[in-house]
Amino acid sequence: MGFFLEALFGGLMAGMLYSLIALGFVLIYKASGVFNFAQGAMVLFAALAMARFSTWIPEWTGIESKTLANVIAFVLAMAVMVVVAWLIEKLALGRLVNQEGITLLMATLGIAYVLDGVGQTIFGSDIYSIDVGMPKEPMFLMEGVFPGGVLINQEDLVASLVAAALVIVLSLFFQKTPTGRALRAVADDHQAAQSIGIPLGRIWVIVWSVAGFAALVAGIIWGSKLGVQFSLSLVALKALPVVILGGLTSVPGAIIGGLVIGVGEKLSEIYLGPFFGGGIEIWFAYVLALMFLLVRPQGMFGEKIIDRV
Template sequence: MAFFLETLFGGLMVGTLYALVAIGFVLIFKASGVFNFAQGAMVLFSALVMARFAEWIPQWLGMEPGLVGNLLAIVVTLVGMVLVAWAIERLALRHLVNQEPIILLMATLGIAYLLDGFGPMVFGSEVYSINVGMPKDPVFLMESTFEGGVMISLEDLMAAGIAAVMVAALSIFFQKTKTGRALRAVADDHQAAQSIGIPLSRIWVIVWSVAGAVALVVGVIWGSKLGVQYSLSLVALKALPVVILGGLTSLPGAIIGGLIIGVGEKLSEVYIGPMVGGGIETWFAYGLALCFLLVRPQGLFGDKIIDRV
């Protein structure tokens, strides 16, 4: 039973990391109606910028690497992600207003490849580490119930807490603020939103900036856990099934979808994998997403679209 609980908790923690990436997809889709294939590249780019400036800033200021240097690096990276958002709107999205969704989708693919190439070119392509003080040692729970207790990663627990706070804050932002309502109006109809005075360019800069901030949080967590390397951008592929399960327009759905996939991967690999030779963890998420597309294409919490003619 203790091993089952460890596997279950491990899946839940990994699921929160998938969900954090999925939140970036949902943000862009809610505000523009476009699936943002550049989110994975934004995660890699933000993590790379943060890791390099965490090294450079203490050297420039003549101080020891530590908390202050990391905080300054995070601030610099956040400013950099806002500048990236401004450049994306100014150089690409501004010229594609009212175009077909497939055109905007292809634009995000181009942005993804641009960031994937530009980041390593400027900041290097080595494997870098991020140390923001997240605890690495596990803790043991329920020692009185199970012999040896149940081992839980403190780093994963902290990541889960960050995910919960971000989802709550973003949900309030979208539902309760004037800017959030404007973002949803833009997603429904670009031309109608412009006709009532909503500045499309400013809205897109805001939402891409927020998505960049989410990518920074994801990049710091994944970089602390796995190191900053090119494979971080591939983490976004696991977020695709997450948004399919949860729904492209639901922030809570991104979390629920991430938890379902995280738990499903771990349990299937541990208990079914030995019977079939393993490898279930690599395709489980995509198989589950395919089943949902056949039965419920809008996901668990997505908006069902009804076209009346």
């Protein structure tokens, strides 16, 4: 039982991190109605900015406090992501208003390659580390209940709590604020939103900035765990099954989908791996997503699209 709980907790914590990346996909889709292929590149770009600024700030200013240097680096990295959002709106999306969804999709694919190239040109292509003081030592829980207790990685625990807090805040932002309602209106119909006075360009800058913030937090967490390197952008691929399960239009769906994927891949690797030769954790999420596409394409919490003629 202790081993099962250990795997369960590990899956839940990994699932929250998947949800954090999936949140960026959901945010962009809810505001523009297009799947954002650039989210993985945004995670890499934000992580590179954070890693390099946290190194450059002490060199530029002589600040010795690592905490203060990290805070300044975070603010600068977030400012960079806002500038990126503004440039994306001015140079790409603002010129494609009311175009077909496939046009916007291809635009985000191009943005992904631009961010990958520009990020490595400005910040470098080496493997960098991010140290924001997250505890890395494991801890044991319920030692009096199970022999040896349940092993929990403190870094994963802190990261999952941060991810959960951000998901809750963004859920409230979408549901309770006028800007959140405007974002949903823009996603439903660009022309109708413009006709009632919603500034489409400003809304897109806001939502890409918020998605950039989510990418920055995800980049810091994953960069702290894995190091900041080009392969970090591939972590976003694990978020694809999450949004397929949860639904592209549902913030709560990103949470539930992430938890299902995280727990499912951990338990399947442990209990089904011996029968299939291992490696299930790599492909489990994609097979589950494929099954959902065949049965319920809109996901568990997504809105069913009904075409009227």
